[in-house]
Amino acid sequence: MNKRKMYIRMITASLLRRRSRMVIALLAIAIGATILSGLVTIYIDVPRQLRAQFRSYGANMLLAATERTFTKEDVDKALAVIPGEEIVGVAPYRYETVRINDRPILAAATDMEGAKASSPFWKVDGSWPASDEEVMVGKNVADTFRLFEGDRISVTYRPEDAGEEDLDNSVDLTVTGILDTGGKEEDYIYMTIAMMEELTGEDRGFNVCEMSIASEQSDLSGYADRISADSSVLDAKLVKRVTQSETTVLGKLQALVLLVTIIVMLLTMICVATTMTAVVTERRKEIGLRKALGASDRSIINEFMGEGLVLGAVGGLLGAVLGFWFAQAVSMNVFNSSISLMPWLLPATMVVSVLVTGIACLIPIRSATDVDPALVLKGE
Amino acid sequence: MSTLLELKNVSKIYGDLHALDHVNMKVEKGEWLAIMGPSGSGKSTMMNIIGALDKASEGEILLDGEDIAKKSAKALTNIRRDKIGLIFQQFHLVSYLTAVENVMLAQYYHSVPDEKEALEALERVGLKDRARHYPSQLSGGEQQRVCVARALINYPEIILADEPTGNLDEANEEIVVELFRKLHEEGTTLVVVTHNPEVAEVAQRTIVLRNGKVDHESINPDFTGKIKHITLQ
Numbered sequence: 001m002n003k004r005k006m007y008i009r010m011i012t013a014s015l016l017r018r019r020s021r022m023v024i025a026l027l028a029i030a031i032g033a034t035i036l037s038g039l040v041t042i043y044i045d046v047p048r049q050l051r052a053q054f055r056s057y058g059a060n061m062l063l064a065a066t067e068r069t070f071t072k073e074d075v076d077k078a079l080a081v082i083p084g085e086e087i088v089g090v091a092p093y094r095y096e097t098v099r100i101n102d103r104p105i106l107a108a109a110t111d112m113e114g115a116k117a118s119s120p121f122w123k124v125d126g127s128w129p130a131s132d133e134e135v136m137v138g139k140n141v142a143d144t145f146r147l148f149e150g151d152r153i154s155v156t157y158r159p160e161d162a163g164e165e166d167l168d169n170s171v172d173l174t175v176t177g178i179l180d181t182g183g184k185e186e187d188y189i190y191m192t193i194a195m196m197e198e199l200t201g202e203d204r205g206f207n208v209c210e211m212s213i214a215s216e217q218s219d220l221s222g223y224a225d226r227i228s229a230d231s232s233v234l235d236a237k238l239v240k241r242v243t244q245s246e247t248t249v250l251g252k253l254q255a256l257v258l259l260v261t262i263i264v265m266l267l268t269m270i271c272v273a274t275t276m277t278a279v280v281t282e283r284r285k286e287i288g289l290r291k292a293l294g295a296s297d298r299s300i301i302n303e304f305m306g307e308g309l310v311l312g313a314v315g316g317l318l319g320a321v322l323g324f325w326f327a328q329a330v331s332m333n334v335f336n337s338s339i340s341l342m343p344w345l346l347p348a349t350m351v352v353s354v355l356v357t358g359i360a361c362l363i364p365i366r367s368a369t370d371v372d373p374a375l376v377l378k379g380e
Numbered sequence: 381m382s383t384l385l386e387l388k389n390v391s392k393i394y395g396d397l398h399a400l401d402h403v404n405m406k407v408e409k410g411e412w413l414a415i416m417g418p419s420g421s422g423k424s425t426m427m428n429i430i431g432a433l434d435k436a437s438e439g440e441i442l443l444d445g446e447d448i449a450k451k452s453a454k455a456l457t458n459i460r461r462d463k464i465g466l467i468f469q470q471f472h473l474v475s476y477l478t479a480v481e482n483v484m485l486a487q488y489y490h491s492v493p494d495e496k497e498a499l500e501a502l503e504r505v506g507l508k509d510r511a512r513h514y515p516s517q518l519s520g521g522e523q524q525r526v527c528v529a530r531a532l533i534n535y536p537e538i539i540l541a542d543e544p545t546g547n548l549d550e551a552n553e554e555i556v557v558e559l560f561r562k563l564h565e566e567g568t569t570l571v572v573v574t575h576n577p578e579v580a581e582v583a584q585r586t587i588v589l590r591n592g593k594v595d596h597e598s599i600n601p602d603f604t605g606k607i608k609h610i611t612l613q
Binding site for chain 1 (some may be wrong): 428454468
């Protein structure tokens with residue numbers, strides 16, 4: 001048997017045959033590593049989770065026309081810049097002034113599914129238009145014309161180039177829902193793009209496109225810059241009140257999690273150091289014996305540090321597994337969504353756990369070398 | 381015979397207390413020496429100093445011609461490892477290591493652990509069949525025999541035993557003394573501190589300490605290495 005084998009044998013024997021004490025030390029490390037790994041997982045995953053939550057506050061990027069309008073192809077080209085998984089909703093809008101009962105009203109034509117995704121906070125009394133013959137009206141419009149769900153309205157439009165003798169274009173639509181947002185959206189009626197083209201008799205493109213994208217502000221700014229640079233007809237802008245709020249809240253939350261992580265790390269170190277001090281104290285006779293047999297200070301340090309590092313690695317492994325479970329439980333309860341496994345976190349937790357344990361063991365192990373064999377072997 | 385260990389005017393002073401007071405003593409190679417004395421006479425202090433576990437306040441300690449009195453703690457560690465085998469009254473075995481692993485522990489710090497050799501050492505003390513037992517599974521006598529095997533495994537120049545039979549019954553006392561006799565026959569130098577006259581009587585020579593000084597010494601004219609009050613089987 002070589003020295004290394006004997007070293008491993010001594011360490012494993014000490015850990016396995018002195019279970020009760022070592023289990024306490026292992027628990028201290030594993031609990032610390034669990035919280036550490038869980039918090040790091042949350043720290044990394046929280047922005048993703050919160051960004052998804054923030055998307056309920058509506059669009060965070062607007063595409064405006066530099067000239068008069070832009071086309072569906074221009075929007076598709078702009079979307080190519082953004083990773084598909086980050087796009088939550090895209091709603092291009094064409095605005096026209098139409099008439100109901102001879103009174104001018106603003107009409108917005110859009111992709112209803114896109115609008116639903118990019119503006120999830122819209123409250124609709126009834127339902128969204130499901131066909132071209134259906135229309136959703138803003139609350140103010142409904143109040144003005146005393147409109148209710150199921151009513152039929154006649155919407156007219158007079159083309160700019162129409163002569164005096166020409167009749168206005170007219171379509172009859174069924175009101176399916178009343179839109180209540182508390183904002184300017186309540187002054188509009190909403191119809192499908194196809195119906196707007198039928199009403200106006202022309203495909204004039206879009207005036208604006210609202211986009212909801214789940215990305216960091218820096219990425220969003222990058223996307224906006226690229227879209228504006230790549231297109232001569234589009235001007236991409238961030239909705240700053242949304243993006244800045246997101247960044248501020250995320251920053252503060254991440255700082256909080258980081259602070260808690262550091263505190264947990266320090267507490268773990270104190271806990272491990274205390275346990276190792278107890279281990280060293282109760283093994284003073286053994287240390288004295290080893291020194292009497294000719295063990296150098298370095299040997300004593302190596303042996304105790306070896307035990308500490310094995311505990312750190314095992315505790316780290318346990319902590320990484322339990323930490324993922326902890327983060328998953330937090331995520332499910334707080335955000336109602338699962339966290340994706342980050343495999344690199346397993347070795348990272350083990351390395352951090354070993355380092356933290358190593359540092360925590362330094363002082364108690366150093367004190368082990370001060371043991372006077374002549375005193376402790378006499379029982380003093 | 382040549383001198384293996386010599387103490388010249390060795391004192392150990394704690395404040396006003398002279399635990400050892402200008403002690404002079406010689407131990408020849410292969411000799412079996414007993415050190416006796418009442419409690420507080422300086423036996424254990426002398427043992428610690430001879431065993432390089434403690435430093436003398438004054439004087440010279442020549443071990444194999446080399447003065448170890450002024451050596452550094454690190455040098456004393458090396459001397460304990462290379463030249464001295466220690467046997468304690470309270471055995472001091474590592475509780476979570478088996479008997480053979482306890483013997484190999486001394487090899488580990490000395491050179492390279494050799495399980496076969498450790499088993500042979502246990503066989504010499506009659507414990508080969510108990511090699512895989514933990515100290516808690518061994519009787520006091522068996523634990524002391526493991527301690528003897530550990531002390532002799534590195535072929536030390538001198539074996540120091542501090543009250544080796546202090547915690548043993550008569551039967552086990554006899555076994556341990558018999559082991560010492562065999563070691564002496566093989567040429568091992570033995571220094572045994574004891575308060576038990578029957579154990580001291582089996583040595584070749586006895587030194588009696590009193591108040592930190594050598595009170596007197598006697599040579600055993602009928603030296604056989606065998607304890608008298610019990611019949612060996």
